[in-house]
Amino acid sequence: MASLLNDIRLAFRLILKNRTFSLIVVATLALGIGLNTAVFSAVDALLLRPLPGVRDAGQLVQIYRTWPGTSGFGSNSIPHYLDIRERSKDVFTDVVAWSFVPINLSADGRPQRIMGQVVSANYFSVLGVPAFRGRTFVAQEDSGRRAHPVVVLSYAGWRKEFGSDPNVVGKSVIVDGQNYQVVGVAPEEFKGGIPVVSPVLWAPLTQVDHLQPGSNKWESRGSNSLNVIGRLKPGVTIAQANQRMTAIVADLRRIYPDDYKDSGINLVLQSDAGIHPMFKSAQLGLTSVIMGVVLLLLLIACVNVANLMLARARDRAREMAVRLSLGAQRGALIRQLLTESLLLSGIAGAVGLLVALWAIRIANLAVGSLPAQVELSPNLTISPLVLVFTLAISVVTGIIFGLAPALQATRPALIPALKGEAPSGGSRSRMSKGLVVAQIALSIVLLVSAGLFLQNLKAATA
Numbered sequence: 001m002a003s004l005l006n007d008i009r010l011a012f013r014l015i016l017k018n019r020t021f022s023l024i025v026v027a028t029l030a031l032g033i034g035l036n037t038a039v040f041s042a043v044d045a046l047l048l049r050p051l052p053g054v055r056d057a058g059q060l061v062q063i064y065r066t067w068p069g070t071s072g073f074g075s076n077s078i079p080h081y082l083d084i085r086e087r088s089k090d091v092f093t094d095v096v097a098w099s100f101v102p103i104n105l106s107a108d109g110r111p112q113r114i115m116g117q118v119v120s121a122n123y124f125s126v127l128g129v130p131a132f133r134g135r136t137f138v139a140q141e142d143s144g145r146r147a148h149p150v151v152v153l154s155y156a157g158w159r160k161e162f163g164s165d166p167n168v169v170g171k172s173v174i175v176d177g178q179n180y181q182v183v184g185v186a187p188e189e190f191k192g193g194i195p196v197v198s199p200v201l202w203a204p205l206t207q208v209d210h211l212q213p214g215s216n217k218w219e220s221r222g223s224n225s226l227n228v229i230g231r232l233k234p235g236v237t238i239a240q241a242n243q244r245m246t247a248i249v250a251d252l253r254r255i256y257p258d259d260y261k262d263s264g265i266n267l268v269l270q271s272d273a274g275i276h277p278m279f280k281s282a283q284l285g286l287t288s289v290i291m292g293v294v295l296l297l298l299l300i301a302c303v304n305v306a307n308l309m310l311a312r313a314r315d316r317a318r319e320m321a322v323r324l325s326l327g328a329q330r331g332a333l334i335r336q337l338l339t340e341s342l343l344l345s346g347i348a349g350a351v352g353l354l355v356a357l358w359a360i361r362i363a364n365l366a367v368g369s370l371p372a373q374v375e376l377s378p379n380l381t382i383s384p385l386v387l388v389f390t391l392a393i394s395v396v397t398g399i400i401f402g403l404a405p406a407l408q409a410t411r412p413a414l415i416p417a418l419k420g421e422a423p424s425g426g427s428r429s430r431m432s433k434g435l436v437v438a439q440i441a442l443s444i445v446l447l448v449s450a451g452l453f454l455q456n457l458k459a460a461t462a
Contacts, residue, residue, distance in 0.1 A: 011340035029348035032298035034355025053190030055128025060270035092230035106174035134169035134184030155188040157200035221259040341402020349394030
């Protein structure tokens with residue numbers, strides 16, 4: 001421990017002594033680490049993080065209908081939803097339904113086109129989302145078609161459309177030409193059923209006749225537009241739920257043979273769904289490309305810094321030769337040089353975190369400035385997982401760009417180095433070859449690391 005503390009103190013002194021060199025190294029690495037952290041925060045928000053603002057998201061299951069020749073992720077009709085909600089009480093505590101609907105909203109005399117959602121009245125209670133202000137929907141608002149013209153505002157919608165008015169609950173807004181009463185505001189962290197697009201408001205499913213007139217959604221089993229989510233009962237597995245749902249569909253096929261001919265059911269855990277199961281391959285492919293680009297940028301930064309460190313190692317050849325001739329162990333010198341590299345990469349990681357925070361802030365501000373009808377909600381933040389990623393990539397980076405220079409610096413030609421002579425042509429040639437080998441090694445190590453990361457990401461989202 002004493003040796004390590006001594007190495008850290010010496011590394012700090014050397015970093016402060018060579019401020020220009022240290023600033024160049026830190027700035028070069030911070031850009032690569034910061035961009036990797038910012039991109040990984042997007043990966044975390046879209047693919048790895050549970051649905052924000054939802055209680056026990058791991059118990060949620062998305063329910064889809066299937067037909068031959070389709071993706072296997074078809075939506076549901078209202079009669080179908082009501083049937084499976086009633087028949088699946090042995091495996092689900094409850095089942096909710098929701099669907100996007102375009103809405104003409106007029107608040108304070110400002111008409112505009114927005115994106116809203118119609119949801120079953122149990123939507124918020126089953127997802128475990130309390131109201132930030134007022135209340136959410138109650139059970140009575142699940143009955144009586146067009147009987148409950150009420151809305152719950154999203155936090156973003158409340159902020160943008162109503163200026164964060166603390167007295168918004170109880171006010172009336174005009175939705176598609178009809179007065180609706182605002183009964184509540186959802187919490188800020190809750191963005192809805194998918195982690196990308198947030199509605200401005202929610203209305204009860206009983207209002208679908210008004211919001212989508214002429215659709216005959218209550219009677220038609222072929223009018224499939226609902227997303228359906230069930231919450232598993234404690235101790236029930238998705239395999240058991242799938243078995244039960246298959247039996248329910250078989251019963252419905254006997255009752256309604258024309259509506260359920262060749263159709264089936266498909267259950268997907270919410271934690272495995274990502275943005276949407278249909279787009280899993282596309283979103284994973286796009287994520288891999290983007291992560292590959294920023295990892296390549298970090299690779300270039302590491303190679304450039306390794307070049308600087310190797311050049312500095314040549315300048316420190318006499319220092320290393322003196323220390324070796326006085327009995328210093330080569331392993332101790334390598335450890336001290338690696339400590340300096342890791343310290344530089346740690347500082348670069350801290351600065352890179354600031355770069356990532358700045359990039360995330362810009363992204364969130366850009367999303368927040370979009371018009372209400374395109375209410376995107378990536379919810380990018382520096383989560384604990386992102387912090388672990390930043391720490392890990394900083395350590396790996398420090399080892400990658402520091403190991404080859406440390407090995408080179410602690411293997412000088414003692415006599416020429418003690419005399420302060422430049423390396424001979426053969427030595428320079430060997431050093432150049434060593435530099436090339438180091439660059440190749442750096443490339444291989446980082447690319448293998450990137451491949452392992454993407455492979456684990458694919459496994460996590462499979």
